[in-house]
Amino acid sequence: MTFAAAVTDRTRHLRTRLCVGLDPRADAYRDLAHLREHTLDVLEATAPFAACVKPQLAFFEALGVPGLTLLEEVCAAARLLGLPVILDGKRGDIGSTASAYARGWLTGPHAGDALTVNPFLGFGTLTPFVEAARANGGAIFVLVKTSNPDQADVQGQGVSERVAVEVARLGAEEEGEYAGVGAVVGATHPQDLALFRSLMPRALLLLPGLGAQGGTAAALAPAFHPGGTGALASASRAVQYASGLSVAASREAARRLRDELNAALE
């Protein structure tokens, strides 16, 4: 089953559109063993409420080689739990380097099912990512309008809309309900969601910024299709560190966010 079909299946059968972000901050833990245990515990505790999981590569890379080993463990644990994995790497470079990134993160030993991708170097540089994702039934999420307030410095003046049109064009070649070329649109921009939904009708939208950055579930309905499919709302700190390092609080936070999204959509 493709990534797009698998998350949509979880949305329909488990009634969840929540993407649980894993951003394990080294300074929150005694040592690497503590970070590892808590991160895997949060994954297991929140999995029943999640459509997918999104490890942020920066936090794993910051730990060096042991971080990559842990990332492999997280991906393997997610698979056992039935959770599709989005690796949040925001990669992008000239073609030959983009091919290496695509091999590494979409087909290599640490690969996820999907990868976030930066289109800043030009639309042609997306090709290796699109091809690698297609070869495995994976997906990419192209940055269209990021959640941070200063995104407009670079993404304003119609840039986000141009990227959205390209995402739709790339996905149009694919079969299936949702394409393997998706888009990142911040949950912090609820006023823009209807526009981006209409520009990219068959793209899965990844909506980060729920919780810690101020995004609220109630405002996200315009990103979804009738029936509540087509988008994934993502929260990292609000789940992993919902109340210090309490795993029970992480579980409850995931349950509450899932319920809030359902209430806004069903």
Ligand SMILES: O=C(O)c1cc(=O)[nH]c(=O)n1[C@@H]1O[C@H](COP(=O)(O)O)[C@@H](O)[C@H]1O
């Ligand atoms: O691609 C992302 O997930 C992403 C895109 C974006 O526009 N904004 C954004 O915050 N993110 C990532 O989503 C996560 C947000 O974390 P929280 O604010 O703790 O939920 C971080 O790992 C960010 O790198």
